Every structure is written in C-alpha cells, then in structure tokens.
Amino acid sequence: MNESRTILVADDDRAIRTVLSQALGRAGYTVRATSSAATLWRWVEEGAGDLVITDVIMPDENGLDLVPRIKRIRPDLRVVVMSAQSTFVTAVKAAQRGAFEYLPKPFDLKELLAVVARALTAPAAAMPQTDEDAEGERLPLIGRSPAMQEIYRTVARLTTTDLTVMITGESGTGKELISRALHDYGRRRTGPFVAINMAAIPRELIESELFGHERGAFTGALARGVGRFEQAAGGTLFLDEIGDMPPEAQTRLLRVLQEGEFTTVGGRNPVKANVRIVAATHRDLRQAIRQGMFREDLFYRLNVVPIRLPPLRERIEDIPLLARHFLDRAKASGLPGKQLDQSAIDRLRQHAWPGNARELENLMRRLAALYPQEVISGDAVHAELMEAEPLNDPESRSPETLEQAVERHLTSFVAAQKDGLPVRDLYERVLAEVERPLLRLALAATRGNQIKAAAMLGLNRNTLRKKIRELDLPVVRGLS
C-alpha cells in the first residue's frame, strides 16, 4: 500500500539523505531526495509527492520559510521539519508555520517512520497557522535532553490552540516558566498573563481573588474588587498550586469552566470568561482525588493536555547548559562573571537536586557572589553544596515523598537498635506497626469521623471499624 506514496526529502547532509531514503524505501515508500530547497520547491510546484520531510538549514533557503509557501499552494501536503538546532524556538516556529510535526535531530528511525505513517493517514484538521511569528519577549527555555525536546514539541503545538493545560512537576522544575512560554508564544500573547497561587492566598479570599467581588459582598469589601478572571480577559490565567484550592472554590471554578461565565462574589450578572487556563501543581492530584481533597470532575476539565516536567535528576545532561545559563543571568544582574571547570560540572551532575532548576540557580548565584576565583572548581561546588544542605530553604525543596519519609524513620529506628536489627519477623512487624499510627492520623485529620477517615484511607467503613476495635484505638464519640 505504501508503494503508491511518494515522500520528498530535502537535506543538505548526504548521510541523512541516504539513511532516510533507505529506511523509507524499506518501508515501501518511494523517495525523492534533494540537497536544495529550490529543487524541493520545484517538485512541490509540479504537484509531486504525498509528504515532505525537510531540514531547516539548507544552503539556498531556510526550510522553515518554505513551509508556509508550500501550505499556500498545496494546503493538504503535510510537511515534517527536522532540525539539529533543537531549540524551543525552532519547535515553536515549525508548529506556527504549519508543519505537521517537528523532529529534533538526532532522531530514531522508528520514530520517523511512525511520524510518516501518521502524517499520511491522520484525518485533515484545520491546521492552525499564523503568518507572523510569535517572538514574545525572548524567554529562554534551556535544555536539550530528550525529555525537554518532547516538552518543547508539546508546548509548540499548544501555542496554536487555546486548550487548557495542566503542568505537573516537582517544585522548581520550571512549571511557571512553561506556562509563560505557552502565553508568550501563543495566540493570546498580546493579552495579559495573570498568575494566581492558590497556596499563597487565605482560603476565604480565594473566590473573591479569582472572580472579584461587589462592594459590601463581605466584611471589609469596601469597594468593588476586580478578580483575576477579569484581569486576564483576552489572555492567560495561570492557576498555580491548583492542588491547594479549597473545595468551595473548586466547585465554583468547575461551574465557570462548564458554563464559560462567572459571577463576582455578591454579584448577579454573569460575565463571559475569556481566558486560557494553565494550571500547575507539584501534588499528585490523582491521590488527592482518592483522598477526597480534589474534585475528580474538575481534574478532568483541567487535565485536557497534561505536561509532566521531569525533575532535574532525570535529565542531568541539561545541567551544564542550565548552570551556564544561570551564571550568565547572575552576571547580567550585576554579579561577577564566572566559569565552571570540568570537575565542577562533574560534581554538579552527581547531586540529586531536590530543589531542581531553582536550587541550581540559587547555587550559581551564591557561587557568583561569594567565590573569589573566576574559574569555579569541583571542590568549591562540593563545599557549597555541603554547606547549603542543612540550611536548604524549605521553600526550594520538594516535599518529602512518603517513601522517603518511611525510609528515614526506618533508618533511624535501625540505627537506634543497640543489638542490631530484631532478626525475626521484621516484615510483618513493620507493616503491623505502620497501621496503628496511620489510622490514628486519619482519625485525627477527620476529627473522628469514621466515614471520612475510611474514605481518606481508601478502606471500607466496616473494615475500619474492625481495625479500630482490633487495635484498640480511641473513638471520639458523637462525631462519627
């Protein structure tokens, strides 16, 4: 079936032309390959080919400039752009000029074949295309790791839509930065970008902060207050730490998303909501849903396109570039310019970075400010990391995971045993010992309400009752 499909390949690198021609040929496609943009253009004009695969930098013309021209004369001909300049901006330009897909080099041939198959069969969608490039304010997203490339591609595609996005990732992984990129390069870039952090606002004020309030709506509302939804009209509303949103505000937000309009606190007239929503959280929302802390229906409204930002320790290949970037930023803010030697980079790569990019940024600023020599060594990095460890700003750390917490306690328990570990039945003992404090915690958190405690624990109510009896846990009467 592939025999009838012809693929036009343009790349000035002969090796790439050969590899692509062989791989595509083996898959049954007919391939015509050229080193010049001019020849590719001629083929397209003649009506040849069912798909174009083009490089960006070619001697006679930039492949990206060719995409809108191709789309103008043959709107149905799909174009896959590949580039060794694998930056975020290339990904955005490819998406905005109407490329079907963007492949950062080097890529896997399997991946290429999958993209080709998709490009030839995917149903025609109105390809969003903007004539003018979104330059935004030059917001650099640093990192060439495969994980970041994948994120650039997703973000680039999203800049041509208004879809709601949910960004998850540990603290300091760049969630706010990605939300800015979605705005600055997106369709609403001429509108405002408004951020609101759910964790930073007193619970009782969140609804009025979001939707605004009328004069006299509550004690202290002396004048009408404009909410973030109204401030962000025509632009993007960034809902940071959405997992910390109180239940009543969740219900109200859900209604707004369903109905597309909101009313101010104390107001009557509905106002049309005109915002693109980007939400972010470092929490595991699925777990919060299971615990009854986050509305499942709201989650699905927000999680239209999920983006997961990997922690820095999962993309250590990005550390040298990021470190360089943060040193440059430190210099631009008036601190002395510094270099890192190889041992410094090696030491940076060994660290676990619980505070992610923000922790690296803070370290680079400290070294720029305090380290006397121009070239920073591995020893200096080591000393600074050791120094910072116990003082680490809790804000810049990710909260400890359950596994880490348990491990910490087990380790100190074992260390405290004078005669070494109790050798018998350790597995059963530890599991049994966890039960009692866990149930006590759940009962305390729900003030003795066994129905809520059972829901939080994910246990059947009767099972919980049985365990309370077995473990002889105190029951708060009258509340359950």
Ligand SMILES: Nc1ncnc2c1ncn2[C@@H]1O[C@H](COP(=O)(O)OP(=O)(O)OP(=O)(O)O)[C@@H](O)[C@H]1O
């Ligand atoms: N890929 C990146 N390229 C350049 N800078 C980055 C990158 N990722 C993060 N940073 C920088 O690291 C710092 C932390 O990023 P950001 O505030 O976006 O993280 P966050 O995930 O929103 O954190 P939190 O959850 O704690 O609010 C910022 O100064 C940001 O500019």
